[in-house]
Amino acid sequence: MKDAAPQTVYLADYTPFGYGVEDVHLTVRLDPGKTRVQSRIRFAPNPEAQDRDFFLHGEELTLLWAKIDGAAVTPQLSDQGLRCTVPDGPFIWEAEVEIAPESNTALEGLYMSNGMYCTQCEAEGFRKITFYPDRPDVMAVFTVRIEGPHPVLLSNGNPVDSGEGWAEWHDPWPKPAYLFALVAGDLVNHPDRFTTMSGKEVELNIWVRPGDEGKCAFGMQALKASMRWDEEVYGREYDLDIFNVVAVDDFNMGAMENKGLNIFNSAAVLASPETSTDANFERIEAIIAHEYFHNWTGNRITCRDWFQLCLKEGLTVYRDSEFTSDMRSAPVKRIGDVIDLRARQFPEDQGPLSHPVRPESFQEINNFYTATVYEKGAEVIGMLKRLVGDEVYAKALTLYFDRHDGQACTIEDWLKVFEDVTGRDLTQFKRWYSQSGTPHLQVAERFENGTFTLTFKQRTPPTPGQDEKLPQVLPIAVGLLSPSGDEVVPTTLLEMTEAEQSFDFGGLSERPVASVLRGFSAPVVLERAASRQERLFLLAHDTDPFNRWEANRALAQESLIASITGAEAGPDTAWLSALLEVVKNAAQDPAYRALLLGLPSQSELAQALHQRGVTPDPDSIHAAAEAHRQTRAELWQADLPMLARETEVTAPFRPDAEQAGKRALGSSLLAMQSRLDGGAAAQAQFDGADNMTAQLSALTSLITIGAADSALRAFEKQWRHDRLVMDKWFGVQIAYAPPAMAVEMAGLLTEHPAFDMKNPNRFRAVFGALAGNHAGFHRADGAGYDQLADWLIKLDAKNPQTAARMCSAFQTWRRYDADRQARMRAALTRIADTPGLSRDSTEMVTRMLG
Numbered sequence: 117m118k119d120a121a122p123q124t125v126y127l128a129d130y131t132p133f134g135y136g137v138e139d140v141h142l143t144v145r146l147d148p149g150k151t152r153v154q155s156r157i158r159f160a161p162n163p164e165a166q167d168r169d170f171f172l173h174g175e176e177l178t179l180l181w182a183k184i185d186g187a188a189v190t191p192q193l194s195d196q197g198l199r200c201t202v203p204d205g206p207f208i209w210e211a212e213v214e215i216a217p218e219s220n221t222a223l224e225g226l227y228m229s230n231g232m233y234c235t236q237c238e239a240e241g242f243r244k245i246t247f248y249p250d251r252p253d254v255m256a257v258f259t260v261r262i263e264g265p266h267p268v269l270l271s272n273g274n275p276v277d278s279g280e281g282w283a284e285w286h287d288p289w290p291k292p293a294y295l296f297a298l299v300a301g302d303l304v305n306h307p308d309r310f311t312t313m314s315g316k317e318v319e320l321n322i323w324v325r326p327g328d329e330g331k332c333a334f335g336m337q338a339l340k341a342s343m344r345w346d347e348e349v350y351g352r353e354y355d356l357d358i359f360n361v362v363a364v365d366d367f368n369m370g371a372m373e374n375k376g377l378n379i380f381n382s383a384a385v386l387a388s389p390e391t392s393t394d395a396n397f398e399r400i401e402a403i404i405a406h407e408y409f410h411n412w413t414g415n416r417i418t419c420r421d422w423f424q425l426c427l428k429e430g431l432t433v434y435r436d437s438e439f440t441s442d443m444r445s446a447p448v449k450r451i452g453d454v455i456d457l458r459a460r461q462f463p464e465d466q467g468p469l470s471h472p473v474r475p476e477s478f479q480e481i482n483n484f485y486t487a488t489v490y491e492k493g494a495e496v497i498g499m500l501k502r503l504v505g506d507e508v509y510a511k512a513l514t515l516y517f518d519r520h521d522g523q524a525c526t527i528e529d530w531l532k533v534f535e536d537v538t539g540r541d542l543t544q545f546k547r548w549y550s551q552s553g554t555p556h557l558q559v560a561e562r563f564e565n566g567t568f569t570l571t572f573k574q575r576t577p578p579t580p581g582q583d584e585k586l587p588q589v590l591p592i593a594v595g596l597l598s599p600s601g602d603e604v605v606p607t608t609l610l611e612m613t614e615a616e617q618s619f620d621f622g623g624l625s626e627r628p629v630a631s632v633l634r635g636f637s638a639p640v641v642l643e644r645a646a647s648r649q650e651r652l653f654l655l656a657h658d659t660d661p662f663n664r665w666e667a668n669r670a671l672a673q674e675s676l677i678a679s680i681t682g683a684e685a686g687p688d689t690a691w692l693s694a695l696l697e698v699v700k701n702a703a704q705d706p707a708y709r710a711l712l713l714g715l716p717s718q719s720e721l722a723q724a725l726h727q728r729g730v731t732p733d734p735d736s737i738h739a740a741a742e743a744h745r746q747t748r749a750e751l752w753q754a755d756l757p758m759l760a761r762e763t764e765v766t767a768p769f770r771p772d773a774e775q776a777g778k779r780a781l782g783s784s785l786l787a788m789q790s791r792l793d794g795g796a797a798a799q800a801q802f803d804g805a806d807n808m809t810a811q812l813s814a815l816t817s818l819i820t821i822g823a824a825d826s827a828l829r830a831f832e833k834q835w836r837h838d839r840l841v842m843d844k845w846f847g848v849q850i851a852y853a854p855p856a857m858a859v860e861m862a863g864l865l866t867e868h869p870a871f872d873m874k875n876p877n878r879f880r881a882v883f884g885a886l887a888g889n890h891a892g893f894h895r896a897d898g899a900g901y902d903q904l905a906d907w908l909i910k911l912d913a914k915n916p917q918t919a920a921r922m923c924s925a926f927q928t929w930r931r932y933d934a935d936r937q938a939r940m941r942a943a944l945t946r947i948a949d950t951p952g953l954s955r956d957s958t959e960m961v962t963r964m965l966g
């Protein structure tokens with residue numbers, strides 16, 4: 117953890133390990149302060165490797181003894197691992213180490229959470245459990261014996277045998293150490309079964325702490341739906357007799373795809389109507405699917421090295437997005453994904469942390485589980501599929517599974533499959549993996565003699581380490597509409613490969629209106645000087661649901677920017693009237709209408725201003741957004757009650773897309789209503805709510821208008837026993853606080869008896885919310901920056917991974933005025949200068965300051 121000089125690892129330096137592992141036997145004797153791990157590993161020289169240096173990773177381990185072929189050896193130890201002289205041929209390595217799970221606050225390796233033992237090994241946590249070649253290209257069959265006085269003892273694979281105080285597990289599928297898992301505790305299960313497409317019976321379990329058994333049914337249903345979907349859509353069947361899911365309260369990420377034993381942050385699996393919002397249900401369904409889909413894309417076919425992380429993550433995110441589109445509404449899912457991409461990936465790719473989808477160097481791999489690797493990585497798969505077509509994509513995936521099952525692969529392997537299936541050369545396409553930054557796409561149009569010409573120019577601004585950019589392959593989906601709103605050219609895919617390129621559409625009797633980048637067919641910043649009239653036309657007539665939404669989004673952004681910069685006194689009321697007509701159309705999906713009511717976030721507006729060369733002022737952005745919402749509510753006043761009635765759900769609560777859509781629209785309307793009635797409707801909804809979606813949206817409406825004191829007290833009293841609901845209580849008070857109060861509110865809440873900095877969910881509830889309160893965090897006096905820096909420094913000493921991730925709240929610092937920049941730079945420098953700062957946070961702040 118506390119290396120003197122952090123080392124940089126390069127993709128170009130990859131060499132295979134000198135030894136292969138035949139099999140691994142582990143015996144783990146559990147004890148909070150003195151857990152003993154005994155290993156027996158059969159090694160054999162790897163014929164593919166030159167280097168015979170026998171180095172095993174190991175960190176924070178006490179070595180008790182080691183033997184080779186039964187004879188005691190004395191390896192050379194360092195704080196990274198050990199080195200030993202070994203025989204020329206195959207040999208057996210045995211060792212015993214001692215570790216202390218109770219004092220592991222980094223939540224990596226073997227640790228304890230509320231009295232239960234659990235592990236987290238991705239990416240490099242197995243080296244904190246025993247000495248091992250902890251790299252994904254070393255794959256082995258594991259047999260694990262667990263000893264401890266716990267009713268439930270779990271590991272990967274199938275159960276072999278068990279007795280009083282012990283259990284043995286065997287995983288027949290060779291796997292890298294990062295997929296190892298072990299769980300022990302006083303847990304209860306929600307059991308079920310699944311019959312696979314070939315008729316095999318699989319036992320399914322969701323394991324939780326006693327008291328949480330009522331919150332498993334939804335996750336189980338999502339798991340079975342995912343298993344069926346992967347069979348039907350990708351032809352992938354489950355491959356063990358049992359599939360276990362465990363919920364833990366203390367977890368750095370969302371969930372982990374350990375073979376046959378997925379471990380979940382309890383926030384990403386536990387659900388009930390009373391305690392979870394519709395958004396929570398949708399996220400849980402997606403994460404269950406994501407981890408399950410990893411069984412093939414990640415586990416059966418894994419990554420050669422951590423630079424290839426997007427091989428499993430981009431593809432698996434893409435697969436879970438297809439699943440959600442099939443289970444729910446495809447356009448709604450797509451719009452949500454683009455909102456998220458712009459909120460999280462674009463700032464990353466346009467700032468100091470920008471890196472390629474496949475990075476070429478790192479100091480700490482944990483810092484590269486990013487929106488770029490995951491979400492941009494998924495966009496790249498989506499583009500590839502758009503370019504080759506659905507059928508060819510399906511063929512390529514079948515070939516990928518056939519050819520690479522059981523292997524640790526690279527992006528080259530992945531692209532070669534597509535080249536072999538299509539006969540295409542994907543050399544240029546591969547730039548999506550190596551070139552960082554968001555391409556900007558300019559569009560110009562011309563109409564002459566019945567021919568409409570679109571001319572595109574692409575340009576990617578320089579990013580750290582990459583000054584020159586080459587043109588990328590851009591799939592641009594385009595449709596043309598006649599001035600009366602008929603579609604004269606249906607969606608057509610243009611394939612742009614040059615820096616500048618034109619495309620003609622002939623045989624047109626009148627000048628059409630172009631709908632460009634339908635479905636957001638490439639992750640670019642579209643620069644199009646469309647007129648307000650044209651955008652209003654597309655909002656009314658575009659047949660592509662994404663682009664109708666996008667036209668409205670652009671109108672919203674233009675209107676807000678005009679008031680921020682003082683170009684207009686208030687919102688564009690003609691547009692707001694047109695939008696109201698669309699929102700009143702009862703034939704439209706309520707979820708889609710709710711999306712039309714969303715405004716660009718204040719951070720997104722700051723980025724848009726910055727891109728136009730205007731220094732964003734967080735206070736004016738906040739004021740303009742508030743004024744906009746107030747005007748809109750007043751303008752639509754007469755229609756709100758009727759619209760609200762339409763969103764009422766009378767049937768019993770179901771977390772499906774249909775009901776969720778109605779509630780989402782209802783929540784937006786309630787927020788508007790609250791600005792007019794002093795919160796009466798919101799208070800009534802809060803008092804009568806029988807589900808968390810209704811209760812929480814009422815609460816946030818009340819906070820926004822400053823009328824939530826009694827509701828917040830009632831909420832706390834009702835939910836103080838439920839950690840996940842209390843995370844919401846902590847978060848909303850800060851996220852929706854008036855900017856001038858956000859820092860004080862966060863400070864106050866850290867004194868609350870239920871604040872626990874060691875629990876990542878709770879820490880994020882408070883400080884993620886602070887960073888998300890744009891004008892509150894960017895307070896002119898720098899108090900937001902100082903407070904976050906103070907807490908990140910404190911957290912770093914306990915949990916470097918979560919601290920480092922949250923440092924990215926500062927990544928946009930160069931957007932702002934000189935005074936704010938200086939204050940953010942000072943906060944970052946203070947973090948950087950902290951004695952003993954982790955490698956994780958050191959790398960993050962250095963890149964941001966660099």
Ligand code: PHE
Nearest residue numbers: 238239369371372373407485
């Ligand atoms: N591999 C996990 C996923 O995407 C994420 C993860 C990474 C979890 C590292 C824990 C630690 O599903």
Ligand code: ZN
Nearest residue numbers: 406410429432
């Ligand atoms: Zn994943």
